[in-house]
Amino acid sequence: MTKCQNCRHAGKHGFCSxxxxxxxxxxxxxxxxxxxxxxxxxxxxxxxxxxxxLCSGKVKVSASSRExxxxxxxxxxxxxxxxxxxxxxxxxxxxxxxxxEPCRARVLPLKFLHNLLRDYxxxxxxxxxxxxxxxxxxxDEARLVSLPxxxxxxxxxxxxxxxxxxxxxxxxxxxxxxxxxxxxxxxATTRETVTRTLSKMRKEKVISTHGVALxxxxxxxxxxxxxx
Amino acid sequence: MTKCQNCRHAGKHGFCSxxxxxxxxxxxxxxxxxxxxxxxxxxxxxxxxxxxxLCSGKVKVSASSRExxxxxxxxxxxxxxxxxxxxxxxxxxxxxxxxxEPCRARVLPLKFLHNLLRDYxxxxxxxxxxxxxxxxxxxDEARLVSLPxxxxxxxxxxxxxxxxxxxxxxxxxxxxxxxxxxxxxxxATTRETVTRTLSKMRKEKVISTHGVALxxxxxxxxxxxxxx
DNA sequence: TAAGCTAAGTGATTGAAATCACGAGAAATG
DNA sequence: CATTTCTCGTGATTTCAATCACTTAGCTTA
Numbered sequence: 001m002t003k004c005q006n007c008r009h010a011g012k013h014g015f016c017s018x019x020x021x022x023x024x025x026x027x028x029x030x031x032x033x034x035x036x037x038x039x040x041x042x043x044x045x046x047x048x049x050x051x052x053x054l055c056s057g058k059v060k061v062s063a064s065s066r067e068x069x070x071x072x073x074x075x076x077x078x079x080x081x082x083x084x085x086x087x088x089x090x091x092x093x094x095x096x097x098x099x100x101e102p103c104r105a106r107v108l109p110l111k112f113l114h115n116l117l118r119d120y121x122x123x124x125x126x127x128x129x130x131x132x133x134x135x136x137x138x139x140d141e142a143r144l145v146s147l148p149x150x151x152x153x154x155x156x157x158x159x160x161x162x163x164x165x166x167x168x169x170x171x172x173x174x175x176x177x178x179x180x181x182x183x184x185x186x187x188a189t190t191r192e193t194v195t196r197t198l199s200k201m202r203k204e205k206v207i208s209t210h211g212v213a214l215x216x217x218x219x220x221x222x223x224x225x226x227x228x
Numbered sequence: 229m230t231k232c233q234n235c236r237h238a239g240k241h242g243f244c245s246x247x248x249x250x251x252x253x254x255x256x257x258x259x260x261x262x263x264x265x266x267x268x269x270x271x272x273x274x275x276x277x278x279x280x281x282l283c284s285g286k287v288k289v290s291a292s293s294r295e296x297x298x299x300x301x302x303x304x305x306x307x308x309x310x311x312x313x314x315x316x317x318x319x320x321x322x323x324x325x326x327x328x329e330p331c332r333a334r335v336l337p338l339k340f341l342h343n344l345l346r347d348y349x350x351x352x353x354x355x356x357x358x359x360x361x362x363x364x365x366x367x368d369e370a371r372l373v374s375l376p377x378x379x380x381x382x383x384x385x386x387x388x389x390x391x392x393x394x395x396x397x398x399x400x401x402x403x404x405x406x407x408x409x410x411x412x413x414x415x416a417t418t419r420e421t422v423t424r425t426l427s428k429m430r431k432e433k434v435i436s437t438h439g440v441a442l443x444x445x446x447x448x449x450x451x452x453x454x455x456x
Numbered sequence: 457t458a459a460g461c462t463a464a465g466t467g468a469t470t471g472a473a474a475t476c477a478c479g480a481g482a483a484a485t486g
Numbered sequence: 487c488a489t490t491t492c493t494c495g496t497g498a499t500t501t502c503a504a505t506c507a508c509t510t511a512g513c514t515t516a
Contacts, residue, residue: 026299067455069376073367085360094367104292124352124459131359132313137365139322140303142292145373145414148300149474151503177465188374190504205245227295253494377504379473407493418474 002104003033004057013055014078014130015123022120029112031115034104041082041105048086048093048107054078058189061137062185063095071187074137075100075178079132086128087113100177144187148226151189152197157226158187159207163216174214230260230283230332240357243281243351250348255310257340259330263333268414269325269333276314276321276336282306285331286405290413291323298412302365303328303406309358315341325350328405372415376454379417380425385454386415387435391444402442 005023009014018026032055035041041052044063058077064070068179073095076082088091108116117124140161148154163172163192178186178193189195201207216222233251235244246254257377260283263269269280272291284303292298300324304310314321315338336344345352368389376382390402406414408422415422434446444450 050235063367063375065375065455069375069377071371073370088356088360089364094364111365116358118349121346121352124349124356128316128345128352128356128359131356131363135359135366136315136317136321136322136365138363138370139291142301142366142373143299147291147293147372149298149383159261164285171515180465181463191464192466192505195463196503199465238486408495409493419494420475420496423474423493427495 002028007055009143013081013130014133015081016079018120018126019122019156022116022123025116025120026106026108029116030106030108032104033107035099036102037099039099041099042093044096046081047112050107050219051084051087051113052082052097053106053108054080054082055104056107057099058101059103059106060098060100060182061095062098069143070185071188072182073141074216084127084130085134088131102173106224135225141186150225151187151193152200153226154189155183155194155197156185156201156222158183159214159216160216160219160222163219172215174216175212176209177212230306231255234357237285241309241346242354242361243309244358246348246354247326247350250344251349253344253348254334254336256336257344258336260332261335262330263327264330265327267327269327270321272321272324274321275339278335279312279315279341280310280325281334281336282308283332284311286329287331287334288326288328288410290324290326298413299369299416300375300410301369308361310354312358313362313424316359363423371416378453379415379421380428381454382415382417382449383411383422383425384429387442388447390442391447398403400443402444404437404442405440413435 005020005027007023015026035057042048050211054076055073056078058075059082061071061073063073063075076097082105083093096214117127123175127163144154144157144161148157159174162176166172166174180198181191182192184194198207198209201222203211205220206216208215208217233248233255235251243254250251263285269287270276271436282304284306287310289301289304289310290298291301304325310333311321312324345355371390372382372385376385387402390404394400394402408426409419412419412422426435426437429450430437432449433450434444436443436445
């Protein structure tokens with residue numbers, strides 16, 4: 001049986017770095033669930049019933065307008081906590097969370113979550129840190145979409161962000177598993193523009209791609225594009 | 229001397245609804261400061277030295293690119309807490325906070341803040357709620373900029389948000405103290421487009437303005453514009 | 457292996473908003 | 487109160503990305 005007490009994400013994220021007793025409390029009061037690709041943890045507008053701690057896999061966090069326009073806020077992975085802001089503010093979920101790569105997640109029912117926060121001070125501090133991460137993701141998305149003048153600039157910025165992330169994990173290249181459509185949703189543009197922008201970057205040797213592997217050849221040029 | 233213990237915002241916001249002992253601790257360990265219009269509490273990139281709890285007045289929370297492009301995240305007022313996410317994540321400030329209307333603010337030095345969070349469980353839960361508010365503001369901004377297709381739509385959406393806010397305070401109209409330039413910074417567009425959009429709305433009797441007072445005449449039309 | 461489906465690439469067209477440029481009015485400032 | 491500095495309003499021009507409309511390529515799955 002999977003337990004929080006021997007989780008290797010310990011220390012990295014808000015709810016994975018709790019004290020032993022809080023973790024034991026989590027182990028006895030929550031269950032681990034498996035979710036296949038395509039399943040939805042919760043939808044925008046849903047009344048929250050639980051928060052989720054991702055143990056493995058990747059999920060897409062998005063919001064959309066009635067007209068079908070979609071904004072992808074971020075791609076979350078192991079250690080990230082989903083649905084906490086709605087749980088804390090007693091409001092409905094403001095985002096939809098959909099599984100991209102098969103996931104294992106710890107499910108924390110609302111009532112249990114509130115008890116956890118009430119009884120374990122490090123849990124509420126952990127919650128604050130989780131919220132800080134959520135905030136940062138939303139802020140970065142707002143910044144990404146607002147600041148660079150052109151769609152091409154936003155795509156450039158996104159690639160730079162990915163490259164920085166890849167570097168942190170000491171990877172030589174970026175693994176781009178998103179479709180152009182999804183990239184468009186993260187950069188407030190259209191699929192065609194993403195395709196064209198990437199084509200142009202390839203032609204001008206600013207990036208190179210082999211399948212899902214994307215390598216940044218001239219970061220300076222991307223910087224310049226994204227700043228304009 | 230101004231004290232948190234007899235603050236009338238009690239209950240409304242994260243740090244204004246602490247227990248008596250936590251408030252007493254705040255009163256003895258932090259000071260109230262006055263800031264005139266135009267002063268800056270902190271700047272993007274600054275290393276944080278304190279968090280601020282607004283007692284009165286209004287401030288502008290923004291971020292900008294080197295090229296001078298500016299994004300206004302939100303206008304904060306009484307009860308809001310500024311600079312908490314940077315304090316909690318041990319990172320630099322990600323935003324600039326500038327005073328719009330003369331402010332009184334409680335200044336919480338970092339060291340004191342950490343002690344407060346460590347020793348008073350309701351303070352860390354309060355911090356989590358503050359972060360949830362920050363998150364919501366950033367999320368709403370991202371949504372505002374990403375989802376409506378056109379600049380005109382974004383301006384429409386912003387006016388609707390203001391109108392909802394005004395209604396909550398049972399005001400008959402929206403008091404718009406921002407310049408067109410600032411509205412442009414909130415909607416990722418240009419000053420001219422804001423001017424033209426508002427002119428058009430006035431001409432088509434969708435809104436009406438008398439000085440800073442803005443009245444929404446046809447909310448349905450605004451809804452439609454913002455959704456397109 | 458063929459059919460069917462989704463993703464990616466690309467051209468043509470067009471329209472909406474950025475940009476540039478200027479003037480009038482309001483408000484701050486000395 | 488005179489002057490300088492913001493703010494707002496508008497026209498003319500241009501550009502660049504959205505949209506429409508196909509084709510091509512790569513994967514499923516029947």
